[in-house]
Amino acid sequence: xxxxxxxxxxxxxxxxxxxxxxxxxxxxxxxxxxxxxxxxxxxxxxxxxxxxxxxxxxxxxxxxxxxxxxxxxxxxxxxxxxxxxxxxxxxxxxxxxxxxxxxxxxxxxxxxxxxxxxxxxxxxxxxxxxxxxxxxxxxxxxxxxxxxxxxxxxxxxxxxxxxxxxxxxxxxxxxxxxxxxxxxxxxxxxxxxxxxxxxxxxxxxxxxxxxxxxxxxxxxxxxxxxxxxxxxxxxxxxxxxxxxxxxxxxxxxxxxxxxxxxxxxxxxxxxxxxxxxxxxxxxxxxxxxxxxxxxxxxxxxxxxxxxxxxxxxxxxxxxxxxxxxxxxxxxxxxxxxxxxxxxxxxxx
Amino acid sequence: xxxxxxxxxxxxxxxxxxxxxxxxxxxxxxxxxxxxxxxxxxxxxxxxxxxxxxxxxxxxxxxxxxxxxxxxxxxxxxxxxxxxxxxxxxxxxxxxxxxxxxxxxxxxxxxxxxxxxxxxxxxxxxxxxxxxxxxxxxxxxxxxxxxxxxxxxxxxxxxxxxxxxxxxxxxxxxxxxxxxxxxxxxxxxxxxxxxxxxxxxxxxxxxxxxxxxxxxxxxxxxxxxxxxxxxxxxxxxxxxxxxxxxxxxxxxxxxxxxxxxxxxxxxxxxxxxxxxxxxxxxxxxxxxxxxxxxxxxxxxxxxxxxxxxxxxxxxxxxxxxxxxxxxxxxxxxxxxxxxxxxxxxxxx
DNA sequence: AATTAGCACTCAAGCTAAGTGAGTGCTAAC
DNA sequence: GTTAGCACTCACTTAGCTTGAGTGCTAATT
Numbered sequence: 001x002x003x004x005x006x007x008x009x010x011x012x013x014x015x016x017x018x019x020x021x022x023x024x025x026x027x028x029x030x031x032x033x034x035x036x037x038x039x040x041x042x043x044x045x046x047x048x049x050x051x052x053x054x055x056x057x058x059x060x061x062x063x064x065x066x067x068x069x070x071x072x073x074x075x076x077x078x079x080x081x082x083x084x085x086x087x088x089x090x091x092x093x094x095x096x097x098x099x100x101x102x103x104x105x106x107x108x109x110x111x112x113x114x115x116x117x118x119x120x121x122x123x124x125x126x127x128x129x130x131x132x133x134x135x136x137x138x139x140x141x142x143x144x145x146x147x148x149x150x151x152x153x154x155x156x157x158x159x160x161x162x163x164x165x166x167x168x169x170x171x172x173x174x175x176x177x178x179x180x181x182x183x184x185x186x187x188x189x190x191x192x193x194x195x196x197x198x199x200x201x202x203x204x205x206x207x208x209x210x211x212x213x214x215x216x217x218x219x220x221x222x223x224x225x226x227x228x229x230x231x232x233x234x235x236x237x238x239x240x241x242x243x244x245x246x247x248x249x250x251x252x253x254x255x256x257x258x259x260x261x262x263x264x265x266x267x268x269x270x271x272x273x274x275x276x277x278x279x280x281x282x283x284x285x286x287x288x289x290x291x292x293x294x295x296x297x298x299x300x301x302x303x304x305x306x307x308x309x310x311x312x313x314x315x316x317x318x319x320x321x322x323x324x325x326x327x328x329x330x331x332x333x334x335x336x337x338x339x340x341x342x343x344x345x346x347x348x
Numbered sequence: 349x350x351x352x353x354x355x356x357x358x359x360x361x362x363x364x365x366x367x368x369x370x371x372x373x374x375x376x377x378x379x380x381x382x383x384x385x386x387x388x389x390x391x392x393x394x395x396x397x398x399x400x401x402x403x404x405x406x407x408x409x410x411x412x413x414x415x416x417x418x419x420x421x422x423x424x425x426x427x428x429x430x431x432x433x434x435x436x437x438x439x440x441x442x443x444x445x446x447x448x449x450x451x452x453x454x455x456x457x458x459x460x461x462x463x464x465x466x467x468x469x470x471x472x473x474x475x476x477x478x479x480x481x482x483x484x485x486x487x488x489x490x491x492x493x494x495x496x497x498x499x500x501x502x503x504x505x506x507x508x509x510x511x512x513x514x515x516x517x518x519x520x521x522x523x524x525x526x527x528x529x530x531x532x533x534x535x536x537x538x539x540x541x542x543x544x545x546x547x548x549x550x551x552x553x554x555x556x557x558x559x560x561x562x563x564x565x566x567x568x569x570x571x572x573x574x575x576x577x578x579x580x581x582x583x584x585x586x587x588x589x590x591x592x593x594x595x596x597x598x599x600x601x602x603x604x605x606x607x608x609x610x611x612x613x614x615x616x617x618x619x620x621x622x623x624x625x626x627x628x629x630x631x632x633x634x635x636x637x638x639x640x641x642x643x644x645x646x647x648x649x650x651x652x653x654x655x656x657x658x659x660x661x662x663x664x665x666x667x668x669x670x671x672x673x674x675x676x677x678x679x680x681x682x683x684x685x686x687x688x689x690x691x692x693x694x695x696x
Numbered sequence: 697a698a699t700t701a702g703c704a705c706t707c708a709a710g711c712t713a714a715g716t717g718a719g720t721g722c723t724a725a726c
Numbered sequence: 727g728t729t730a731g732c733a734c735t736c737a738c739t740t741a742g743c744t745t746g747a748g749t750g751c752t753a754a755t756t
Binding site for chain 3: 038039040041042045059060061062063
Binding site for chain 2: 727728729730731734735736737
């Protein structure tokens with residue numbers, strides 16, 4: 001039994017219809033709606049074959065067929081057309097970018113919102129992971145009440161600060177000098193792996209400021225640690241409630257709780273991506289029991305040469321794969337453009 | 349017809365039972381469960397009175413009674429006991445605080461999560477609003493690619509930074525000098541209302557750096573503006589799905605969509621609070637059509653003398669008011685403690 | 697050999713009718 | 727004022743029936 005042209009067409013018809021209606025698709029429906037030039041009986045025979053091959057499933061004896069995970073997989077890998085981002089979608093994306101966005105966090109959040117709106121699915125994204133970042137500058141500044149601000153800037157112009165309490169707080173001018181010494185010593189060092197010699201030298205050069213120096217190192221370590229445990233955000237989960245798959249509150253609750261816990265998802269999103277393309281997890285392929293009725297399509301965005309993140313779309317298994325893939329690709333392009341423009345060494 | 353002791357007891361019994369079961373409460377149930385020393389017939393008569401007075405409602409002829417908004421209002425105002433935070437709850441709150449929290453945002457988020465967990469309702473909170481803040485320090489620093497970081501610290505030790513692109517970027521030492529000049533001139537000025545004379549003087553003193561000076565003023569203005577539009581966060585919405593009130597997905601979806609839009613809620617949360625106490629909106633009292641089956645209990649937290657925020661709990665109208673109020677009060681105390689300890693002029 | 701028409705069969709979903717039980721309101725007795 | 731008793735109401739459940747979409751099989755047709 002071979003998968004000829006006609007079988008593929010019928011499978012596609014079933015998937016299309018099922019994506020649109022969420023109802024099992026019968027042979028007569030296909031015969032009428034899709035012009036295959038054969039009768040429903042023939043289609044019935046073909047469907048019987050497709051079922052035997054495992055691409056479609058009959059939920060119960062007198063119902064139509066719905067695609068199996070395997071069927072979706074075949075569709076995604078071989079049948080689906082990957083169309084370009086539509087005009088309307090592009091316009092929305094551009095209007096998003098043109099807003100005065102200066103915080104990555106905020107940009108990602110807005111992007112996710114937009115994606116959810118465009119697709120009517122949920123959007124998952126990770127905070128950008130910064131690997132192999134090198135320290136560019138460290139700045140200290142005094143605050144009220146014996147508090148010290150420690151600010152770290154890394155390549156890619158990512159800036160983070162932290163406020164700590166110190167026993168002894170030098171004058172600002174002195175702090176500036178200390179900052180300069182620290183910066184000189186640590187500049188271009190890898191955040192993850194600071195040379196022990198440098199550390200020792202710093203403690204020596206800044207005798208009397210042990211407390212501050214050690215707080216600086218602590219802060220660096222904390223930033224590295226906070227990056228390690230990737231953080232995920234989800235938006236547009238409401239959309240999921242619109243699908244009959246989740247018309248049972250129990251199911252919706254389960255899904256939402258799984259999403260909230262995040263650890264399972266986290267593993268999925270941080271999985272290595274083999275190439276630059278999207279990764280598609282259909283139904284059980286995600287390995288998450290609670291998400292067997294969902295599919296996830298993820299991809300990575302990159303900017304600079306050491307900052308990456310993952311963004312993905314989550315929907316029911318019968319999601320519109322073709323649309324989702326193109327939206328995802330289109331939006332990632334946009335993010336990368338914005339970020340590169342914002343953080344790279346433009347103007348060198 | 350007067351609201352005597354017995355009627356109040358019966359109303360309380362109805363509310364208690366309804367809070368626990370979400371089922372209409374009948375006269376026999378009350379006679380059995382609550383030891384009022386009268387028969388169900390008597391209770392029936394009293395219930396009939398209570399209904400006439402508008403405190404309870406009969407959903408249909410052969411059903412028990414449920415409390416009306418008015419009934420809950422009476423309960424909340426006159427009957428409810430405001431008990432102290434329990435042991436278990438206190439322990440959780442303390443363990444939250446002891447984590448190394450240094451970002452207000454993060455603290456609020458964790459607090460909200462904890463409240464949701466304790467109460468099994470949803471928690472709403474606003475980012476802290478900073479009013480009448482005075483500038484303490486402004487710091488400039490150069491970054492790669494002609495980017496300039498502008499950092500503003502205000503009293504209460506709130507630090508924000510922004511990265512902008514500039515045409516001409518001075519050396520760091522020069523930027524430090526400029527920072528010092530700017531700080532000297534603007535220190536203790538109100539963020540919202542910077543003296544025009546100071547502005548002029550600054551432009552004069554820093555001739556040649558017009559671009560930078562104007563960017564600094566822009567940044568200040570943006571921070572003020574970003575504070576004006578209060579931002580809300582919601583956590584624990586999943587909890588709502590557990591209540592039979594939302595076992596219809598349609599209802600849950602409506603609620604979630606209303607919550608997502610936020611403008612309606614925003615108005616509610618930013619309403620002036622008459623006193624230091626909690627504010628309770630029962631059912632339609634919120635004025636939000638979609639939330640007629642919900643109640644919201646809000647309160648404000650304060651730290652320093654110019655930073656305030658609102659935090660609230662959202663649940664079904666039959667929520668456990670007594671518990672919610674005490675959790676809310678307890679948690680707010682905790683937040684205030686942490687924040688004051690973190691940001692105030694301790695050690696002066 | 698492939699396709700199709702025809703028909704018996706299956707089964708979820710929708711409808712109806714009867715039964716159940718929690719709850720009320722009223723009346724008469726205490 | 728309180729209570730027992732009883733008729734009445736009405737949502738909810740259950741079982742049985744009907745409907746219709748859909749299948750699988752067979753025999754006829756191309």
